[in-house]
Amino acid sequence: MDWEKIVREISTKTASKIILLVLDGLGGLPIQGKTELEAAHTPNLDSLAAKSVCGLADPVFMGITPGSGPAHLSLFGYNPLKHLLGRGILEALGSGVEVAKNDLVARGNFATLRDNLIIDRRAGRIPTSANEKLCQRLNSSLKSVEGIEITLFPGKEHRFVVKFSGEGLSDALSDADSQKDNKPRVPAQALSKEAAKTAHIVNDFMDEVIDLLQDSPKANAVLLRGFSKHPSLPSMGELYKLKPAAIANYPMYKGLARLIGMDVLTAGQNLPELFATVEKNYKDYDFIYVHVKKTDSAGEDGNFKAKKEAIEESDTYIPRLLALKPEVLVVTSDHSTPSLLKSHSWHPNPFLLFSKTSQVDKVRRFTEKECSQGYLGRFQAIYAMSLMLAHAGKLKKFGA
């Protein structure tokens, strides 16, 4: 037995509702003595913390800086060490590419090929607009090969996502990218017998691109890596008998939510639209995941003030969530993004769980420091889901 098996076995359908508010990249490090949370004016979060049980959650385990994929999977109760997401699928999700069960996706670079060597793996970082034109041109010229449709989706500068759609594709392929300049092209190699046909299709595609882009001075070849198919994750419905909704502004989080069977709702582009979407759809779901991106973006930019303000703006919506009277409201993060580091970090997530059946600890402000004194102590984020389900009365007794 493990966490997933037990929870699958003892979870039960009830009318109670759970709201999980993820303030992306929330945790921080002090600048001039205060973290972003400590510097922010957060009367609503603080008064909520005073009525909640708090702690610090490690997304994967202590010291591990997670990407958004494993960090979110963990919060949703999927062991991130067991359910690994390929780079290709995450890039696709982040680009808003819808990936069906049979599709194969990969991350791609436009590159410069000369005298049979890849002399620039990034094609001189061509402008995004040029990338968009190249993808459009290839999409209209490429023919379906052996029943497989190929589509490119432009990203920033030289980056794109490619999707192969059709039957019998495998992701057991090595990267078609030497990772170094001034090396010859590397074909994708089949890592299993079943992948032979896919390797052939992928390599034919890469050859065809060279034919089609002969007149392009810089971007005249492509490199592909991180081949991945749609991962077969059990849905939150199967695991927890939940009917979950995802309310997020950014494609990556919508895509992640879709992978585990959440209904992805149209949530606009900003916080007013995001929270209005929660209110509008609240009655139809029993698990509502709300994702705020601003806190993380500001942290990534190293903009302490903007992150503090994003926290303060988020704080103003807490009363509206409480007015919905969910049985459980959790406010936490997927990972920390200290402005000081301008990147994701391994620091734990401040975590607050409000419910009628939660023990109330002595935490009075929603900060890293105060949360470390909470009843939940320091714990692995995967337990967030069993805690939410338990407090919502959705878990039966284990054993007699």
Place this chain on the structure above:
Amino acid sequence: MDWEKIVREISTKTASKIILLVLDGLGGLPIQGKTELEAAHTPNLDSLAAKSVCGLADPVFMGITPGSGPAHLSLFGYNPLKHLLGRGILEALGSGVEVAKNDLVARGNFATLRDNLIIDRRAGRIPTSANEKLCQRLNSSLKSVEGIEITLFPGKEHRFVVKFSGEGLSDALSDADSQKDNKPRVPAQALSKEAAKTAHIVNDFMDEVIDLLQDSPKANAVLLRGFSKHPSLPSMGELYKLKPAAIANYPMYKGLARLIGMDVLTAGQNLPELFATVEKNYKDYDFIYVHVKKTDSAGEDGNFKAKKEAIEESDTYIPRLLALKPEVLVVTSDHSTPSLLKSHSWHPNPFLLFSKTSQVDKVRRFTEKECSQGYLGRFQAIYAMSLMLAHAGKLKKFGA
């Protein structure tokens, strides 16, 4: 290596003694601002906590409400996710039925059969006295089948435990119970080749009951579920080189203790007898498990005052345990039973370990809130056993 393998390897026999006092269902939730422990006057537990190392222990993991089986196994150092106890064996232990290595047990219901349908799975909840008479009658009429003896033990209302004793029995059987009224009878099905003979014996028994109870208006058939054999758990002697005694008033806890090789002592029916039994037998054992049931029963009844008083009564015995001068005294619980919820819950157990070699933290009262500030933090209850052994000087160094 896992916990069990390491502890088995490094545990060593010494003269030191450990007392584990389990106040069943101890942890609570606040009513009018205070938990049962916070409301109780516990001068002895508080002064002990001030000299001890404290923490909060999760019986299984965060969010999981355990039954008494997994909750106790965990405290005794048996991973409750690995050592699963069948429903039948727990029901048998709870009913005081002694189960030998070869025995097969199951939970049973008397039921009403009419026109080949089970029209009432509970036989109208016949009185316990009627149940006792039916069991007596069947026990005297049933013949041994293929060398297998069959005995029924009455429970409350329509419930009983049946024990099949003899060679070659298997518990790989499906439930002989459709779980719904107005369905035809369901035979036990063999879930492995080896179980075929057992299925045959069980189904013959169920048919024979119908013949024998033809004149009974309501209880004229039986349903069986949770077939289980004596689990093969390593004994505490094998694992920890301990000579353990169990001192408990209730059958379930005695039965559980017997499963892992503890000597079960006659301990009377109340706290004075319970603690007198500890004193009388202390010299003969090096691990003494003392189980107080009252705290849990009061919690299950939703009786805050009775639970508070049970805690206060237990508190008065602490000086007598200390007078025995054990090297280690632990006071904790198997699981929480908040009066507010009238049931077992997922909240962690307040935990206190007193020993000359324990660090002393700042906890000054034995309450959930203060324990959350202890050195042990929030931990999984399975580590209680390695902590007790360590503080008693019974664990050698791991590795060089």
